[in-house]
Amino acid sequence: MADSGAVHTIELTINGEQQTHNVMSRQLLVHFIRDTLGMRGTHIGCDTGNCGACTILVDGRPMKSCMMLAAQADGRTIETIESMGDGPDGLDPLQEAFREHHGLQCGFCTPGVLLNAKTLLAENPNPSTEEIRRALKGNICRCTGYTNIVKSIEAAAAK
Amino acid sequence: MNPDAKTLPYEPVEQDERLGQWSGKNVPRKEDKRLLKGQGAFVDDLWMHRMGYVHFVRSPHAHARIVSIDVSKCEAVPGVYATLTGKEVGELQEPYFQMAPEPGANAKDYCMAVDKARFMGEPVVAVLAESRELARDAAELVEIEYDVLPAVVDGVATVEPDAPIIHEDVGSNVGWHGVYDYGDVDWALESADHVVRIDRLHFHRFSSAPLECSAALVNWDPGTGVCEFQTNNQMPMFAAMFLGPAIGLGIDHMQFVTQDIGGGFGIKITSYTYLTALALLSRKAGRPVKWTEYRWEHLAASAHGNERTFLDIEVPVMSDGTILGFKLRAFDDAGAYMRYEPLGAVIWSQVVPGNYKFKHIHVDYTETFTNKCPVGPNRGYSRLQHLWMIERIVDTVARELGFDPVELRKLNYIQPEDFPYEAPNGCIYDSGDYHAMLDKALELIDYPAVRRRQEEAAGSGKRIGIGIGTTLDSGTNNFGQSRLINPELPFSGNGEAAFCKLDLYGEVTVTLGTTPQGQGHETTAAQVVADILGVTPEMVHVRAGYNKANHTYVGFSGTYASQFAVTGLGAVIGAAEKLRGEMVRVGAAMLGADEDDIELAEGFVRLAGNPEAAIPFIGIAATVFSNVAELPGELADSVSLNCRHVYRPPFAVPNSEDKTGQLTLTYASQVHAAVVEVDEETGAVELLDYAAVDECGRKINPQIVEGQVHGATGHGIGAALYEAFNYDADGQLLNATFMDYHVATSLDIPMLKYDDIERPSPFTPNGAKGMGEGGGAPLSTICSAIQDALPEGAHIVYDTHNNAERVYELMRSASLGAPRGVSVTSK
Numbered sequence: 009m010a011d012s013g014a015v016h017t018i019e020l021t022i023n024g025e026q027q028t029h030n031v032m033s034r035q036l037l038v039h040f041i042r043d044t045l046g047m048r049g050t051h052i053g054c055d056t057g058n059c060g061a062c063t064i065l066v067d068g069r070p071m072k073s074c075m076m077l078a079a080q081a082d083g084r085t086i087e088t089i090e091s092m093g094d095g096p097d098g099l100d101p102l103q104e105a106f107r108e109h110h111g112l113q114c115g116f117c118t119p120g121v122l123l124n125a126k127t128l129l130a131e132n133p134n135p136s137t138e139e140i141r142r143a144l145k146g147n148i149c150r151c152t153g154y155t156n157i158v159k160s161i162e163a164a165a166a167k
Numbered sequence: 168m169n170p171d172a173k174t175l176p177y178e179p180v181e182q183d184e185r186l187g188q189w190s191g192k193n194v195p196r197k198e199d200k201r202l203l204k205g206q207g208a209f210v211d212d213l214w215m216h217r218m219g220y221v222h223f224v225r226s227p228h229a230h231a232r233i234v235s236i237d238v239s240k241c242e243a244v245p246g247v248y249a250t251l252t253g254k255e256v257g258e259l260q261e262p263y264f265q266m267a268p269e270p271g272a273n274a275k276d277y278c279m280a281v282d283k284a285r286f287m288g289e290p291v292v293a294v295l296a297e298s299r300e301l302a303r304d305a306a307e308l309v310e311i312e313y314d315v316l317p318a319v320v321d322g323v324a325t326v327e328p329d330a331p332i333i334h335e336d337v338g339s340n341v342g343w344h345g346v347y348d349y350g351d352v353d354w355a356l357e358s359a360d361h362v363v364r365i366d367r368l369h370f371h372r373f374s375s376a377p378l379e380c381s382a383a384l385v386n387w388d389p390g391t392g393v394c395e396f397q398t399n400n401q402m403p404m405f406a407a408m409f410l411g412p413a414i415g416l417g418i419d420h421m422q423f424v425t426q427d428i429g430g431g432f433g434i435k436i437t438s439y440t441y442l443t444a445l446a447l448l449s450r451k452a453g454r455p456v457k458w459t460e461y462r463w464e465h466l467a468a469s470a471h472g473n474e475r476t477f478l479d480i481e482v483p484v485m486s487d488g489t490i491l492g493f494k495l496r497a498f499d500d501a502g503a504y505m506r507y508e509p510l511g512a513v514i515w516s517q518v519v520p521g522n523y524k525f526k527h528i529h530v531d532y533t534e535t536f537t538n539k540c541p542v543g544p545n546r547g548y549s550r551l552q553h554l555w556m557i558e559r560i561v562d563t564v565a566r567e568l569g570f571d572p573v574e575l576r577k578l579n580y581i582q583p584e585d586f587p588y589e590a591p592n593g594c595i596y597d598s599g600d601y602h603a604m605l606d607k608a609l610e611l612i613d614y615p616a617v618r619r620r621q622e623e624a625a626g627s628g629k630r631i632g633i634g635i636g637t638t639l640d641s642g643t644n645n646f647g648q649s650r651l652i653n654p655e656l657p658f659s660g661n662g663e664a665a666f667c668k669l670d671l672y673g674e675v676t677v678t679l680g681t682t683p684q685g686q687g688h689e690t691t692a693a694q695v696v697a698d699i700l701g702v703t704p705e706m707v708h709v710r711a712g713y714n715k716a717n718h719t720y721v722g723f724s725g726t727y728a729s730q731f732a733v734t735g736l737g738a739v740i741g742a743a744e745k746l747r748g749e750m751v752r753v754g755a756a757m758l759g760a761d762e763d764d765i766e767l768a769e770g771f772v773r774l775a776g777n778p779e780a781a782i783p784f785i786g787i788a789a790t791v792f793s794n795v796a797e798l799p800g801e802l803a804d805s806v807s808l809n810c811r812h813v814y815r816p817p818f819a820v821p822n823s824e825d826k827t828g829q830l831t832l833t834y835a836s837q838v839h840a841a842v843v844e845v846d847e848e849t850g851a852v853e854l855l856d857y858a859a860v861d862e863c864g865r866k867i868n869p870q871i872v873e874g875q876v877h878g879a880t881g882h883g884i885g886a887a888l889y890e891a892f893n894y895d896a897d898g899q900l901l902n903a904t905f906m907d908y909h910v911a912t913s914l915d916i917p918m919l920k921y922d923d924i925e926r927p928s929p930f931t932p933n934g935a936k937g938m939g940e941g942g943g944a945p946l947s948t949i950c951s952a953i954q955d956a957l958p959e960g961a962h963i964v965y966d967t968h969n970n971a972e973r974v975y976e977l978m979r980s981a982s983l984g985a986p987r988g989v990s991v992t993s994k
Contacts, residue, residue: 034300048212049205051429053378054462058905061378089205103203107195110870113878114685115202116209116379116429137918144913148905150378150430151685153881154913156874 018082023091031078038062040078041088049089049119053148060147063120064088070124072146089119092126102126102164111160113151121147125161134165177587177595177829179929180817183740186933189694193870194704197689198427198711207427208712210382210399211459218384218455219248221448222302224292224309225468226284229318229538229898230331233283233311236292240308246297247305249452251444253291257281259447263409263440267343267509268653271534273336276504278413278443283316285333285503286540287900288468293444295452299459318538318898322500323476325535333503333536342501343509343534343652347516347826349591350527352483355491359483361993363564366986370552370946371968372474372500372892375545375882376910377684379429380460381438381469385445389453394446395422398438401431401682402725403715406439413443426712428684432882433544433727435684437470437506467903470543471892473511474500475552482560483527488570488578492520492527492591493560499534499552502541509534511542513651514549517641517831519592521557522601523579526591538898544727546882547640551943554638555967558947562634562954563963567991572635572951573609577602580637587929593827594641596834597864597936598926601637604838604860608635611858611920612840621955630845630978631855634952635838638944640863642729642937643832645818654823661730661832662815664719665738667696667746669808671792673785675700677709677742678717680724681735686875686939688731691867692739695933699743700750701767702784719811729937732867733833734814737932741812749806753787756802814932833928833936835863837944839880843952850975852888852953858920859944865927865934872938877919879941885911887949891968957981963988 015030022045031040041050041064050073053061062073065087093099099107102125112118121144128135128143135143140158149157201207238250256279265272275281279290292309296302317331324330325340333340356362383398394416400406403423411421428435441458449456460469476498483491501508512534519528547554561579565572581588583600590596614633621631647659664680677692689711693704700707710718723734747767754772755762758780766775773781788808795803821828842856861876889909893901902908927934946967953974954964961981965988966973980987 032300039299042212047205048209049207051209051379052211052459053380053429054905056462056904056906058910059378059462093204097200099200099203106203107199110196110874112199112202112685113687113874114377114379114428114430115198115207116377116427118202119205122203141913141918146912148378148910148912150376150432150882150910151878152874153877153879153884153916153919155877155916155919158913158918 016079018079020081020083021085023087033079035078036074037076037078037081038073041073047088047090051116051119053116058148060120060124061117063123063147065123065127070127089122092122101167102129105164105167106160109156109160109163111152111157117147117149121149121157129165137162177930180932182934183932186695186698189697189704190867190933191865194690194694194868196687197693197709198687209379209427209429210384210397213384213397215384215386215455218457219295219297219452220299220302221445221456221458222294222306223290224294224306224311226280226287226289226291228284228313228315229287230316231284231313232316233280233291234314235312237310238292241294241305244305244308246301248295248297248454249448251293251448251451253279253281256447259414260443261413263413265505266649266653266656267505268655270337271342271505271509274334274505275336276506278440286538287898288464288540289503290444293448295448295456320537320539320894320896320898322474322535322537323498325537326533333538340536341533342505342536343512345512345532345652347530347532349519350492352492352494352527352529355483355527356481356494359491360486361484361568361991363482363484363567364990365480365563365963366988367965368477368480368556368559369966370475370555371966372471373886373890374434374466374471375432376466377430377432377434380462380465381435381441382459383442383445384455384457385442385449386455387446387450393420393422395424396442397424398442399425399428399435400438400442401428401435401684402727403682403713404720404722404724405436406442409439410443410446414446423713423715425682428682431684431726432546433548434470436727437541437543440506462905463903466908467900468540471502471540472545473542473549473552477556480560482564484564484568488575490523490525490564490579492525494529496531497533500537500539501534502537502539504541506541507543509652510649511549513648515553516592516826517594518550518554518639519594520590521554522581522637522639522836523557524581528591539894546879547940547943550639550641551946554942555946558636558951562951563989566954567989573605576605576635576637594830597928597930599834599836599862600924600926601836601838603924604836604862605635607922608838608840608858608860611922612842612856617842628847630847630956632843632845632952632954632956634841634843634948634950634955636944636947636951638837638942638947640729640835640837640938640940640942641831641833642835643733643816644728645821645828645830646723647818647820647828648830650823651821651826659820660815660818661723661734662721662813663724663734663738664721664811664813665735665742666719666811667739667742668810669746669750669784669788671788673783673788675702675707677707677739678719679709679713679735680718680720680738681726681731682713683726686726686731687868687871688735691736691871694867695736695739696743699740699747702770706770721813729835729940731937732935733931733937736867736935737814738812740932741814742810745810745812746808749808749810750787752802753791753798753806754782756798757782757790832930833864835936835938837861837942839944839948841948841952843949843956845953845956845974847978850971850978852969852971852974854884854917857917861923862926863938864931864936865925867935873921875939876921876941879939880919880945881911881916883941883943883945884916884949887946887967887969889915960984961987
């Protein structure tokens with residue numbers, strides 16, 4: 009039987025707030041976010057790092073939080089879906105574009121897709137359709153067939 | 168009128184004339200804001216005080232007798248609350264009700280393996296502990312001794328006499344067998360100018376694999392005896408029908424709650440087995456129990472789509488290309504247990520002739536058991552296998568007899584002027600125009616240009632293929648069709664319930680009996696209610712999700728089988744109209760006016776033509792709820808502003824003797840076209856272009872309709888090229904993670920082209936048809952395109968799944984001069 013392991017103290021910045029926590033060695037970052045912090049917008053869709061539902065930003069880079077231990081977040085800056093959206097309707101322009109262009113259906117993959125797309129647009133404000141499709145490769149969506157996700161990101165880029 | 172008609176004439180129904188201001192528009196979805204902000208409530212997001220986490224110990228063998236189970240070391244671990252073994256389940260649970268007649272009905276199905284495991288991944292022990300990690304660790308201490316038995320994994324060979332028997336009580340591996348015979352196929356085969364024979368077609372095993380796995384938080388309250396299931400099961404009343412009697416829970420002692428569901432596609436219908444185990448474990452431990460499937464568990468042991476093999480296909484064809492029908496044997500592989508089956512053995516017959524005028528059809532159908540994961544409904548359930556087979560027939564006939572695939576289709580399609588059209592088994596196709604759709608699909612891919620490109624590609628090492636797929640998405644089942652597989656089953660008709668009320672402060676609130684998984688029910692229901700009550704959709708609060716205790720429901724309630732636009736909205740229309748009627752009566756009394764002069768508009772009940780004489784909704788509500796002495800007693804006694812409606816489609820009970828009747832109410836249709844490029848060296852298939860043309864009656868929210876078409880298309884493309892479950896001969900599933908079960912990514916699915924036509928259904932209260940399953944059109948289309956790309960003399964495309972290796976083998980077969988899987992006899 010695996011050992012539950014030692015406890016580590018980590019200091020990190022979560023959605024702009026500096027926090028200190030004690031975490032078990034084996035705890036996944038995604039479980040830390042969901043269970044310890046109680047922020048449930050980061051989802052889990054697979055066990056192997058393929059689906060991207062757990063995508064968060066670590067020091068501004070999209071990361072699959074099921075592929076990191078909570079202990080590895082020590083000293084890092086983390087952004088989750090809960091940090092997004094302060095427009096008039098509580099949505100930022102990227103989220104608005106997804107609503108306008110029906111870029112989501114069940115909404116389970118959506119937080120991970122949004123954080124990934126946010127990074128893409130920050131680095132490449134006018135991506136081509138092919139660049140968007142390539143950037144989304146790590147985010148599985150089983151509802152939309154991706155077409156409207158791509159259109160939503162194109163629309164957000166054009167805003 | 169057709170003198171042979173079995174069910175026509177079928178009367179058009181009255182349609183609600185108030186629909187139109189909001190219905191039909193792209194209203195932004197009410198669901199989106201919470202989902203975009205990560206504020207949805209999915210089951211795994213829920214938590215309860217004192218809850219424990221469940222981990223299942225599963226059989227590593229496909230077929231094995233369970234000799235002994237020892238949980239003592241596991242239970243001794245501090246923090247482990249309880250265990251539940253299959254042996255205990257055998258004492259605590261009655262076997263589930265079986266829909267098959269005997270001998271299939273003799274199969275004993277429990278929520279966990281009781282005496283033997285019948286598929287790899289079948290749960291054998293459940294462990295409950297204080298954390299997910301501890302439950303998983305402690306589960307490793309469970310000691311199980313197995314006596315491994317030979318396994319059978321082939322859905323056809325399983326009926327051979329030497330195959331190991333999976334259910335001894337059944338006596339064979341046949342779950343159900345029946346013959347469907349319409350017209351006179353033997354006459355047709357004798358009379359035809361050509362008979363095309365196809366040896367074998369195989370529809371492979373895959374799953375639409377929703378991104379959210381199955382999950383539940385279950386609490387059997389020892390005080391009240393009520394067991395609450397917070398779950399993403401997508402058809403809770405169906406689940407209740409199985410699990411309630413199995414563990415002695417009355418319907419009012421089962422509470423089902425769901426808010427947001429991360430996709431379902433049918434795969435989450437049969438999770439009632441897990442709900443049963445969780446209920447027993449909660450009762451035993453005296454705690455709420457939470458279980459969230461790991462992805463590998465979902466892929467190995469939730470449900471798979473039906474795998475079907477068609478053998479000895481004979482197709483009579485006249486010299487002008489008229490196809491008279493077909494004769495074949497079908498073997499449907501149900502896996503280890505029939506958990507929704509054998510309904511699949513009849514549901515395909517909603518689309519007996521596909522989109523074609525075929526009159527003479529004979530299907531000898533066998534549902535079999537194998538040592539594989541049980542099947543469950545999967546997007547396009549049971550019809551897509553049959554429709555794919557028909558499209559393979561049409562393309563094969565075109566190729567073998569030298570007909571143009573477009574012209575052959577147009578010749579054999581049901582003609583636009585023939586609707587409503589009665590199929591050979593009495594099913595009535597409500598409306599459609601496949602010819603117009605095919606023209607649009609070909610236009611979208613610029614058919615003449617790609618035909619030229621195909622010629623130009625010759626000798627380049629790349630082969631171009633153009634494919635067409637014509638399919639149906641039949642919706643709003645008549646559950647009476649279950650009697651075609653078992654005349655004793657007490658099911659018929661269909662229906663859905665909704666509730667619409669005016670609350671104390673004048674808010675309009677709607678609750679549904681459905682369990683949406685991304686289809687936007689909150690939005691479309693609000694559009695309909697807004698039209699009827701003269702408000703905006705923003706002013707209509709449709710409660711998210713489903714809660715059995717305060718939503719209304721019928722036995723058919725749930726979200727499945729392409730029907731919400733008809734059954735769900737039919738119920739919403741009825742409830743809103745009842746509420747409107749009450750508001751008109753109260754308003755007329757308050758204004759001292761005639762009811763006929765009252766209108767509802769802009770949030771007021773008012774006198775038509777006199778905007779001054781208007782009562783806001785709050786005035787109506789306040790009067791009825793808290794100033795009721797102002798109303799005449801008779802009126803006060805007869806209004807509640809709480810209105811329930813059950814929509815009931817006008818079905819009769821089908822004839823189980825000759826297997827005829829109206830089995831479903833609406834027939835949405837799809838014509839897809841694709842262009843593929845096949846690499847001659849590797850067999851790799853690239854999709855160069857893809858177009859989907861859809862018809863689903865009057866659309867309530869066109870953007871949602873288009874989104875459903877995209878989604879169904881994505882699943883079909885994924886299944887055709889990437890997604891296939893691979894079992895080895897011992898019944899080991901070789902690809903049970905997303906590492907090796909490759910679900911389609913954004914790079915695998917091209918930007919989809921879309922168009923539609925609208926042919927309102929005469930049989931539904933809003934002209935809409937159910938849609939969303941999509942008929943598996945991409946499977947037909949991509950196989951058609953690959954076939955078109957193959958060299959002369961190649962074996963026909965015989966499988967739904969065509970990875971590079973299979974396509975390479977098909978191309979190579981041309982140079983080997985091997986059998987092609989097809990032959991033609993001509994007069």
